[in-house]
Amino acid sequence: MGKSLFEKVWDAHAVRQLANGQTQLLIGTHLIHEVTSPQAFGMLRDRGLKVQYPHRTFATVDHIVPTNEAVEPYSDPLAQGMIEELRKNCAENDVTFFDTNTGKQGVVHIVGPEQGITQPGTTIACGDSHTATHGAFGAIAFGIGTSQVRDVLATQTIALNELKVRRINVNGTLPPGVYAKDVILHIIRLLGTQGGTGYAYEYAGTTFDNFTMEERMTVCNMSIEGGARVGYVNPDETTFEYLKGRPYAPKGAAWEAAVEQWKSFASDADCTFDDVVDIDAAQIQPTVTWGITPGQGVGIEENIPTIEDAPTQSDRDSVAEALEYMKFEGGSAIKGKKIDVAFLGSCTNGRLSDFQEVAKYIKGHKVAEGVQAIVVPGSQVVAKIAEELGLDKIFIEAGFEWRAAGCSMCLAMNPDKLVGDQLCASSSNRNFKGRQGSPTGRTMLMSPLMVAAAAVTGEVSDAREVFGFATANA
Amino acid sequence: MPSTPIKQVTGKGVYVPGDDIDTDRIIPARFMKCITFDGLGEYLFHDVRKTESGEDKKHNLNDPRFAEASIIVSGNNFGCGSSREHAPQSILRAGYNAVIAGSFAEIFFGNSTNLGVVCVIASDADRATIAQAIEANPELEITIDVEDHKIWFGDQSVPCEIKPGARDSLLSGNYDPLDELLEGSADVAKTAGALPYMQA
Numbered sequence: 112m113g114k115s116l117f118e119k120v121w122d123a124h125a126v127r128q129l130a131n132g133q134t135q136l137l138i139g140t141h142l143i144h145e146v147t148s149p150q151a152f153g154m155l156r157d158r159g160l161k162v163q164y165p166h167r168t169f170a171t172v173d174h175i176v177p178t179n180e181a182v183e184p185y186s187d188p189l190a191q192g193m194i195e196e197l198r199k200n201c202a203e204n205d206v207t208f209f210d211t212n213t214g215k216q217g218v219v220h221i222v223g224p225e226q227g228i229t230q231p232g233t234t235i236a237c238g239d240s241h242t243a244t245h246g247a248f249g250a251i252a253f254g255i256g257t258s259q260v261r262d263v264l265a266t267q268t269i270a271l272n273e274l275k276v277r278r279i280n281v282n283g284t285l286p287p288g289v290y291a292k293d294v295i296l297h298i299i300r301l302l303g304t305q306g307g308t309g310y311a312y313e314y315a316g317t318t319f320d321n322f323t324m325e326e327r328m329t330v331c332n333m334s335i336e337g338g339a340r341v342g343y344v345n346p347d348e349t350t351f352e353y354l355k356g357r358p359y360a361p362k363g364a365a366w367e368a369a370v371e372q373w374k375s376f377a378s379d380a381d382c383t384f385d386d387v388v389d390i391d392a393a394q395i396q397p398t399v400t401w402g403i404t405p406g407q408g409v410g411i412e413e414n415i416p417t418i419e420d421a422p423t424q425s426d427r428d429s430v431a432e433a434l435e436y437m438k439f440e441g442g443s444a445i446k447g448k449k450i451d452v453a454f455l456g457s458c459t460n461g462r463l464s465d466f467q468e469v470a471k472y473i474k475g476h477k478v479a480e481g482v483q484a485i486v487v488p489g490s491q492v493v494a495k496i497a498e499e500l501g502l503d504k505i506f507i508e509a510g511f512e513w514r515a516a517g518c519s520m521c522l523a524m525n526p527d528k529l530v531g532d533q534l535c536a537s538s539s540n541r542n543f544k545g546r547q548g549s550p551t552g553r554t555m556l557m558s559p560l561m562v563a564a565a566a567v568t569g570e571v572s573d574a575r576e577v578f579g580f581a582t583a584n585a
Numbered sequence: 586m587p588s589t590p591i592k593q594v595t596g597k598g599v600y601v602p603g604d605d606i607d608t609d610r611i612i613p614a615r616f617m618k619c620i621t622f623d624g625l626g627e628y629l630f631h632d633v634r635k636t637e638s639g640e641d642k643k644h645n646l647n648d649p650r651f652a653e654a655s656i657i658v659s660g661n662n663f664g665c666g667s668s669r670e671h672a673p674q675s676i677l678r679a680g681y682n683a684v685i686a687g688s689f690a691e692i693f694f695g696n697s698t699n700l701g702v703v704c705v706i707a708s709d710a711d712r713a714t715i716a717q718a719i720e721a722n723p724e725l726e727i728t729i730d731v732e733d734h735k736i737w738f739g740d741q742s743v744p745c746e747i748k749p750g751a752r753d754s755l756l757s758g759n760y761d762p763l764d765e766l767l768e769g770s771a772d773v774a775k776t777a778g779a780l781p782y783m784q785a
Contacts, residue, residue, distance in 0.1 A: 126769055126776045129762065131753040135769050137776045139783055147669060149620035158763075163770075164777070166785045175618060189618035196620045233782055240668040240692060254668030256696035257622075262766055268773055270762040271695075272750055304605060305662040308691055338665070340691050361781075369781065404605050404665075425661065425709065429604050522614045531637075543609040543666060550613070550632035 113379025116232075116345055117276045117311045120251045120376060124234045126268055133270040139233040140250075141168040141263045143206070144219050145175055145193040146524065147238030151260035152200040162204040164267045169228055170201050171209040173218045174524045178487050178514035183211075190525065204264075217490020217516040220244035220458040224328065225492050227357025230369070231346035232376035236263055241458050241540065243334040246343030247327035248350055249376055251311070253340045274341060275309055275385035280316035283392035288575035290468075291326035292460060292538070292558035294318065296398035296408045298330075299337040302388065304406040307339025310385070313378065314344050318392045324353040325464045332459045333540050336405035345377040399445050399571060400542045400556040402433030407542075408556070409445050411573045417441035436544055437553050438532065446571055448555070451533040453484040453566035454547075455511070455559050457521040460538035461489030465559045466497050470505045472560060472578040478510030479569030485512045485527065487519040511566070523548025536565035587758035594683040594703050595728045596655030598738075599645050600716040601630070606659055607666035608693065612675045614667075625671055626678030650723040657684045658715055663704075664693025673697040683729050685712060685736060685745065698751045701760050705729055707736060711743035731755050 114122075124137040141164075143151075148170070155162070162168060175190040184191045194211075201208035209215040209222055216222070220241055223229040231249035235242060238260045245252035259269045281294060312334050319327065327344045334342025344350075351370050354360045361369040396410030407430075409415060418434070418441050421427040434441055439448070455461075455469065466486065478484045486506045488494035494516055497503060503513040520527040521539035528548025529535055535547055535554050542554040555571065564574035574580075616628040634646050641647040657676070663686035664672060673696050676684070683703040697704050707715070718725055718738050728737040731752055735742045747755075754760040777783040 123780065124776065126772045129765055130757070130759060131750045133750050133762075135766055135773070137773060137780075137783075139777075139780060146617055150622055150670075153621060160767075163773075164783070167783065174614075187618070193618060193620060230782060238668060238670075240666065242668075254692055256668055256670035256673075256692065256699065258670060258696065258699045258761070258763075262763055265763065266766040266770065266773060267777065268766050268769065270766065272748070304665060305688060305690070308662075308688065335666075335668075335692075338662070338690065365781075372781065404607075425604055428602075432603060522609075524614045524618060528615075541607075541609070541666060543607045545613050545632045546609050548615060550635075550637055 113382035115276050115313060115378040115382045115384065116249055116343060116376050117251060117274065117313065120232055120234060121273060129270055133272055135268050136271045137234060137268050138236045138263045139167060140228060140235040142219050142223055142235065142237035143168060143170045143260065144239065145172045145197040147257050148260055149193065149196045149200065150257045151264055154261045155264055160265045162206060162264045165205040167267060168206045168264065169209070169223070170197060170206055171216055171219050171222045172197055172211065174518045174522065176211065176517035177526050178517045178519045179526070181515065214491050214495065217492065218458045218461060218518055220332065221461060221489035221493065224248065224324070225357070225490060227354050227360035230354065231350060231373035236269065240335040241332050243340065243342040244328050244332040244458055246331040246334070246341060247324055249343055249346035249373065251341055251343065254335065274311045276313055277307070277310045277386040277388065278313045278315055278384040279388045279390065281314070281318040281390045281392050282316040283318060285318060285392045285395060288560065288580050289395050289397055290558040290560065291322060291329040293395050293398045295330045295333040296400065296405065296556065297395045298390070299333065299406045300398065300408045302337055304336065304404050305338040307334065307337040310339050311341035311343065312339040313384070314342060319344050320347070323464060324349060325462045328462070329459055333405065336540060346373050397558060397561055397574060399561065401437060401439060401445055403436055403542055403544050405540065405542060405556060407433055411446060414442055414444050415439050446573065448534065448571040450482060450536045450565050450570060452529060452535040453482060453562050454520045454535055454537040454539060455485070455562050456487030456489065456519050457539035458489065459540045460559045461487060461493065463493050463496055465538065466502050469559050469563045470502045473509045473563050473567065474505060476509055476567040478566045482566055482569050484510060484566040485514055485520065487514045488516050490516045520547055522546060536562045536571065538562045588701060588761060590758035591701055591703060591755040592732050593728055593730050594656065595726060597653050597723065597725065598656045598658050598715065598719045598727045599651040599654035600719055601645065601657055601659045604660035605662045605665055608664060608669055608672040609666060611664065611672040612669065617669065617671050622671065622674040622678065625675040626680065629675040629679040655681050656727050656729070657681050658712055658719065659684065659686045661687035663689050665690040668692045670696045673700050673702050677702055685715065685729070687712060698754060698760055701755070703729055703731060703755060705736070705745040705747045707743055707745045714743065
């Protein structure tokens with residue numbers, strides 16, 4: 112019987128079984144950033160340990176970097192302290208650091224792929240739950256805690272339980288105006304925020320076959336929001352094409368050998384899965400979250416659910432809590448909610464193609480009065496290419512602020528934050544209470560083009576109508 | 586060097602109602618601008634406890650009757666969201682050493698176990714019973730018996746679940762795996778040696 116990619120990669124990296132039954136798993140690639148690594152380096156120093164495989168650890172700085180302050184010291188001394196600590200730790204341990212002066216700095220999940228560090232058939236860990244992004248390349252990639260960051264630094268391994276695998280097939284063509292972001296919001300709405308607990312998600316089907324790498328990354332990125340620590344797509348020609356020629360991709364004869372090996376990691380046609388879910392791409396709508404978990408989403412044509420419609424008492428409590436926090440009425444239309452802020456960026460949707468797609472449509476439009484709209488490239492590389500293409504000018508002309516690379520308003524560890532109960536149309540990945548920096552701030556997750564539509568109309572809108580898609584309401 | 590085995594956790598309880606208590610709620614990101622975990626306990630559930638102007642909200646976590654609690658009772662999917670170990674670190678540093686929930690997010694569960702914070706699963710009905718008992722008598726002593734899969738409170742007990750691997754680790758005191766991982770270094774080198782991308 113065949114094996115899934117998950118099983119093959121797991122087997123190739125399983126070192127041995129530990130006393131409690133867990134596996135000691137080799138972590139081939141370790142990505143670190145300033146928030147979850149300083150304590151781990153501190154623990155290493157306390158134990159007198161060194162980084163065991165420094166050439167397999169790569170660092171960047173993203174969460175705390177201000178996107179509108181180019182010169183250090185930053186106005187926030189805590190942020191300045193964190194970047195300096197990372198510099199020191201990387202220098203002392205011979206770890207490659209994509210610092211702000213390298214032209215390669217950015218959100219860790221954007222930097223890894225664009226540098227060609229993220230490769231098929233590898234294991235990748237990072238002290239960040241959105242690490243599953245790298246699964247788009249057919250890697251087994253997942254978030255870890257700081258004690259595990261310590262474990263990887265000291266041993267290049269962690270203790271882990273093997274996961275089950277759920278195959279999610281999405282077949283068909285997405286309707287115009289429906290994007291990868293809608294696919295993952297739809298999946299989470301369908302399977303729930305804890306449906307993926309204990310599973311790796313294997314995303315497959317013709318929709319994924321036809322996706323670009325950046326689209327695959329958007330979906331894999333939010334696996335954890337559905338409870339799945341790992342999400343991946345089998346590697347194919349699209350994957351290899353993306354990687355070819357990137358700085359850390361194999362070169363020459365090693366490239367050919369690597370591609371052959373990468374192909375062998377793809378799930379076998381006759382492998383079995385612990386669960387299979389089939390989704391018809393044509394049924395997916397532009398999806399917007401109305402609540403305080405990423406599973407609380409509806410199609411743009413739908414209404415927000417009512418408390419009474421929820422099936423169980425605990426569901427009714429959840430809906431009631433979400434409606435109260437969001438200041439929305441159950442049963443009201445999602446369309447037309449007035450927004451204060453529009454955020455385009457993050458490890459979910461801060462890539463070149465996200466900005467290219469929006470730029471195609473916003474020419475001739477203006478950000479609505481009273482709305483603050485910011486565009487934050489996911490990396491310095493993304494920013495540079497976008498600027499060479501003139502995208503920055505298109506956004507600025509339309510009334511958006513064009514910022515420097517970083518996590519920005521996704522999680523508010525930097526100056527980009529909501530104020531009071533501002534409502535934000537956001538291309539990021541989490542709508543938790545207080546996520547965007549104000550304890551009463553409100554987040555609605557949606558695709559980049561839907562964020563742009565909300566920005567120019569000042570309210571949650573159907574991008575297909577706003578931007579004159581021929582097939583709107585088809 | 587193994588830690589002290591954890592066979593039982595005993596203490597008073599506090600009920601934190603709600604499903605999907607996420608890591609941003611446990612420790613808001615703005616308090617994570619730090620290079621050590623010291624002092625994180627102060628910010629545990631900050632926005633659940635405080636208004637924007639810094640006053641205490643009406644919540645069990647602010648109620649002096651539950652001030653001595655060391656066991657949190659909560660809903661389903663506790664700890665969802667981020668991989669930040671800051672979440673269980675802040676729980677531990679605020680004086681709590683166990684969480685009873687309907688289910689746990691995976692990364693949170695692993696992070697907690699590594700720190701010796703005991704996370705056990707109990708049914709909705711049983712957690713409601715425990716929450717009522719705590720409300721009726723905040724002094725009530727709760728004991729989570731990791732070995733026997735039971736939660737005792739007063740003269741009652743209800744069953745609880747804990748992942749077998751985590752249970753073994755707690756009972757043996759080997760919940761921090763670093764020493765065991767270090768012992769495997771020769772095997773690690775062998776596994777790494779067989780993978781082309783691992784070569785320097």
